[in-house]
Structures are given as C-alpha cells and as structure tokens.
Amino acid sequence: MRFLIIIPAHNEENNLPFTLDSLQQQSSKDFKVVVVNDGSTDRTAEVIRKYTEADSRFETVSLQKSEHQPGSKVVHAFKNGLQTQAMDEFDIICKFDADIILPENYLSVVETAFATHPEFGLVGGLLYIEKDGNWVYEGNSNKHHVRGPMKAYRKECFIQMGGIRETLGWDNIDSILLDNLGWKEVVLPELHVKLIKVKGADYTIRPADYYGRYFYFLGLNRFLAYIASSKEAVKSKSASFFFDIIRSYENCRSKKLELKITKEEQKAVNDQRLKMLKKKWLKM
Template sequence: MKFLIIIPAHNEEDNLSFTLNSLQQQSFKDYKIVVVNDGSTDQTSEIIKKYTDQDSRFETINLQKSAHQPGSKVVNAFKNGLKTQNINEFDIICKFDADIILPENYLEIIEKSFQNNPKNGLIGGLLYIEKNGEWIYEGNSNKHHVRGPMKAYRKECFIEIGGLRETLGWDNIDSILLENLGWKEVVLPELQVKLIKVKGADYTVKESDYYGRYFYFLGLKRFLAYVASSKEAMKSKSIPFFFQIIKSYENCRSKKLELKITKDEQKIINDKRWEALKKKWLRI
C-alpha cells in the first residue's frame, strides 16, 4: 500500500526536522510527503528545502499567511496539499503534524493493520510528551481515539466520510462519521509518537471560548452542549468556567455560524453523544 502524507507547517523551524527525519528513517519506504508551508515567517521553508532537494518523495507548497485558529487553519492547509496530488495513486491518506517524532516502524505497522483488516478505516498510535526528562503518555483523550497529529485513513474511508472538515472539532467528527458508516477506528498502543510542542500554544482563543466554539461546531444540540460544558467545568473545579463556556456556545448559536456538517451528520453526532452519555453517566 502506498502512503500520501500531508504535513501542515506554520513556523515550525524548531520541530519540523525531527518529524521529517523520523519519516526518512521509516522501515516502510513507499510514501510521498507534501509539506504545506502555511504562511511561515521563520526558517521553516529553508528546512523543507533541505529535504525536497535530496529526496524526490518530498514535495512542498507555500500558502499565504492566515489567522491561526484551532481546526480550520490546519485543515485548510491539509486540503491545499491534497489538491496537488492524484488521490487515486495512493491507498492511505495521512494528516500528520509538523512537531511529532514517529517510531521507525510506524508506517510499517500501520500498513500491516490496514492489510489485515479491510474494515480498518482510521489508524494511529498514542501521543507521548516529555516531562522531567521522560516521555509519558499525554492522556488528553481516551486510548481508543486517534488524535489529530497522526491520522492515517484508508483512502476509501477518507472519501466516504467526505474528507476532513474545515472546522473546530474536525478530528472528532471524522471518528463519528466513519464509525457510523461501518469503518473501524484503531489505536495501536505499541506505536508511541512523541509530541514535541504543547498543543494550543499558538492559539489566540481563550479556553472557555475554545470549548464553547468546539461544542457548537461539533454540532451539539443545547442539552448535550451543556452536559459537555459541565464536564469541563468539573475538571477545572470552576462553576464560572461552565457559564463562560455556555456564553461562548450561545454566542455562536445566536450568530448562526455556519456548520461544516450536514443536518444528517449533525444528527449522527448527537445520537452518538447521547448513546455515550446514557452508557457512561446514566448507566442505561
């Protein structure tokens, strides 16, 4: 199977070489990499050139500078990279971040998993961060969800879900839609991916606004959005935090901001959330 790996990169001069080196050192070699230089103002383009000059599997495109917002910017960059390729020439479509280090057998194990189970639609490893000189599990999500920095889709699954949505919450929307279509999301815990940079460091949105917007663009109806907001408030042990999230969510509703999902897809997402709520909270 052949991989198409697209890597959005914005001001990643401190991290990108680690990512690209780890890809060059993969035991599995049949891949093409497109690095999307998304309006970088540092030495990112020079770093990319070192790889495109010496390795024909590496390509790049340059985009104009855009606002750095969670979700939409990175997916926009990904889509611009995808447009430059003939998707029919590949079997696996990957969206990787520019600040991760992959184990040498990452692509090999992913490819075998796709080969062994034709219903596997999305595969990835687990994220690890450095703390006190040690790499520890990031723990920011359940161990059955493939995180945004390291998504690998079977091409047929990727096409069937309509690709990635240019919105906050895209990396949960894909999981719900593919599962509804009968595909499987698989996390391989033996594949430990090192995350160099702390997520969110470049975002200009404050945390409560982030969650409010996230729940809105995920398509959650009011009741489920309020439940999700209360969960985040309990994590923070802050009642005001709950009301701040709700304020952000309701502000999006009042403005009727455009969702990047259809009405049918919104219903699927809410039904799945409701099922999870009943199972975990109500024990039904």
C-alpha cells in the first residue's frame, strides 16, 4: 500500500526537520511527502529544499500567507497539497503536522492495520508531549479518537466522506462522517507520536469564542450546543464561561455563517452527539 502524506507548514523551521527525518527513517519506504509551505516568513522554505533536493519522494507547494483561523487554515493548505497529486496512485492519504516525530514503524504498522482490517477507514497513534524531561500522553482527547496531527485515511473512505472540511472542528467532523458511512476509526496505542509543541499555542481567539464557534461549525443544534457549553463551564468552574460560549454560538447563528457540511451530515453529527449524551450522561 502506498502513502500520500501532506504536511502543512507555517514557520516551522525548528520543528519540521524532526518530522521529515522521522519519515526518512521509516521502515516502510513506499510513500510520497508533499510539504505545503503556507506563507512562512522564517527559513521553512530552506529546510524543505534540503529534503526535496536530496530525496525524490519529497515535494513542496508554496502558498501566499493566509489568515490564521483555527482549523480552516491548515485544511486549506492540506487541500492545496492534495490537488497537486493523482490520488489513483495511492492507497492511504495522510494529513500530518509539521511538528511531530513518528516512530520508525509508524507507516508499516498503519499499513498492516489497513491491510488486515478492510473496515478501518481512519487509523493513527497516540500523541505524547514532553514534560519534565519525559514524554507523557497528551490527554487532550479520548484514546479512541485519532488526533489532527497524525491522520491516516484509507483512500476509499476519504473519497466517500468527501475529504476533510475546511472548518473549525474538521478533525471531529471526519470521525462522525466516516462512522456514519460504516467505516471505523481506530487508534493504535502502541504507536507513540511525539508532539514537539502544544497545539493551540498560536491561536489568538478567546477560549469562549473558540468553543462557541466550534460548536456552531460542528453543526450542533441549539440543545446540544448548550449541553456542550455547560460541560465546558463545569470544567472551568465558571458560570460566566457558559454564557460567553453561548453568546459566541448565537452570534454565529444570527449571522448564518456558512457550514461546510450538508444538512444530512449535520443530522448525522447531531444524532451521534445525542447518542453519546444518552450513553454517558443518561446511562440509556
């Protein structure tokens, strides 16, 4: 099985070499890497050039600087890289970040998982961050969800679900859509992926605004958005946080901002969220 790996990169001169080195050191060699230089102002382009000149499996695409919006920016870059390739030549489509270090067997283990389980649509490992000199589990998501920095899709699944969406919440929308289509999302806990920097550190959006926009663009109806907002407020131990999230969510609704999912897909998202609510909260 052949891998197509798309890596969006913006000002990653310090981190990108670790990612690309870990790819060159993979035990599985049948892959192509497209690094999308998304308007970098540092030496990212020079870093990329060292690999493209030395290894024919590495290519690059350069974009003009785009507005930094959580979610949509990285998917926009990913799509630009994807458009340069003939998908018929590949079996697995990967979206990797430019600040991860993969274990040497990452691609081979993912390939085996896809080859032996035809129902698998999305596969990935677990993220680890450095803390006090040790690499520890990141813990920002449950261990059954493949995180955004290391997505590997079976091509047929990727095409059937219409690719990934250029919107906040894309890396949860994909999970719901592929599940609705009968595919499985699988985390392989033995694959430890090192995350060099903490996600979200570059975002300037306030947390309440982020959650309000996230719940809106995820396609949640008002009832489920309010439930999700209350959960975040409980976590933060702040009643005002709930109202700030709701204000952001309702602001998006009043402006009727464009969703990147269809009405049918939005229904699938809400049905899945309601199912989770009944299972976890109501024990139904």
